[in-house]
Amino acid sequence: MYDGLSGRYTFRCPAAGEARVRLSRFRSLERLAGPSHPAVYRVRFACPCGEEHEGLVSHDELDWAPLGASADAFLNLMTGRLEPAADELLALAATRIGAGEWPWSFFCYPEGRPRPVFPSAFRLLAAAEERVGVAVRCPGCGGTSVNVVTQRHVDEPFFNDLHVGVVEHVFRADADALVDAFRAELDSGSFDARRLGL
Numbered sequence: 001m002y003d004g005l006s007g008r009y010t011f012r013c014p015a016a017g018e019a020r021v022r023l024s025r026f027r028s029l030e031r032l033a034g035p036s037h038p039a040v041y042r043v044r045f046a047c048p049c050g051e052e053h054e055g056l057v058s059h060d061e062l063d064w065a066p067l068g069a070s071a072d073a074f075l076n077l078m079t080g081r082l083e084p085a086a087d088e089l090l091a092l093a094a095t096r097i098g099a100g101e102w103p104w105s106f107f108c109y110p111e112g113r114p115r116p117v118f119p120s121a122f123r124l125l126a127a128a129e130e131r132v133g134v135a136v137r138c139p140g141c142g143g144t145s146v147n148v149v150t151q152r153h154v155d156e157p158f159f160n161d162l163h164v165g166v167v168e169h170v171f172r173a174d175a176d177a178l179v180d181a182f183r184a185e186l187d188s189g190s191f192d193a194r195r196l197g198l
């Protein structure tokens with residue numbers, strides 16, 4: 001379902017049959033209740049057809065596939081053969097994470113500091129002019145923050161904006177209140193630029 005070459009997830013579209021979208025076109029993520037392993041997320045996404053649809057994504061596809069876990073094979077130029085790629089790509093990602101590089105990060109407003117994160121911590125996303133507003137549940141403190149970032153910051157692992165917009169608002173945890181406050185704060189357009197990275 002995740003295509004590593006294009007960085008897109010494939011979902012069903014009632015109009016076109018199939019839709020291929022990047023992470024930044026996701027609009028909401030909700031972990032489904034139940035003991036499923038891996039966990040499954042219900043995703044709402046902005047389809048190229050103009051409508052929003054729902055689809056399901058596993059936890060692995062959400063967090064690990066963009067790091068190469070789903071890669072089937074790569075062309076080894078030394079041998080001229082297709083070889084399995086996932087192990088090498090994941091090892092490379094692990095090395096970079098070990099060296100302090102973060103595949104994804106955000107600025108936690110309640111804690112006043114940047115934090116590493118995975119896409120499964122994203123709760124809501126919305127287009128905000130040329131950028132993307134994203135509500136993230138902090139894996140550290142459990143608080144929810146809204147950052148305004150570039151599409152690339154969301155879509156491309158290990159690409160982190162130097163500065164992100166931070167909404168100075170403590171969001172309530174319940175989903176309905178979050179949706180309303182998220183939209184209202186993004187529409188107000190007042191974000192403080194904060195520096196990511198240590």
Ligand SMILES: [Zn+2]
Binds near residue numbers: 015016019048049053
């Ligand atoms: Zn569609």
Ligand SMILES: [Zn+2]
Binds near residue numbers: 109111142143
């Ligand atoms: Zn936090």
